[in-house]
Amino acid sequence: MGQCFPRSQSDEVDSDQHVEFVAGNVKLVTTEETWNQKLSEAKKDGKIVLANFSATWCGPCRMIAPFYCELSQKYPSLMFLLVDVDELTEFSTSWDIKATPTFFFLKNGQQVDKLVGANKPELQKKIDAVLAL
Template sequence: MPNKTGNKTGQVLKSASSGADGLFMPNKTGQVLIFRSSSKWKSHFQSSKQTNKLMVIHFTAAWCGPCRTMEPIIRDFAAKYVAVEFIQIDVDELEAVAREYAVQALPAFILIKKGKAVDKVVGADKAALQKKIEIYMA
């Protein structure tokens, strides 16, 4: 039976003004933040530097098949690794952010701690990404 949002997955997406603020946030169990606004991203990134929490940025694009393959895996990781912050950024929407992290192939995953990139995974490699998350989340 569909929940009040009409989906059957149990994942509730909230969006103020239908995404006009540039940020979509699923419920607390398995959070993936999707940034569509450069200013919202910059603000969030600045505040994240104050924590020791691992941030995993999933660089993606609507036209990228392997990126879409990784989306449910990232949602599963977000549910499993609740102490890790998962971010999704579309390279076509936030090109400057993709350039800043030298993203040249998709999907790309940049692991960040205290505002510094500590590692990356390029390609739809679930096992490699999981291994690096487990290394850096401590």
């Protein structure tokens, strides 16, 4: 379904646009330190992490953002994170992000599933599947 491909680093990023991406129980990750902290928190609390690697300029990311925020309120047993690929370029590259949005499902810091693209039914299906783990 819908996905965007990375822009060059010279393109501007407007961090004010995160407002529409971060609502409900979605936590914005702006540093690797925050990422590690959130993963430790999730592990301690026995939560599965759903990490959304996206970009503010990406149409499909903007389209699925309100749904992602709704899911974060519907499933408090999961930890919902948002990583802006433009703000954490090197970190995102280490996760081999080829298109946005890319969703990673992590249990105890290990990837258990992945979804590339803004596919609401598939995202819901994968959430149901990881909750059954």
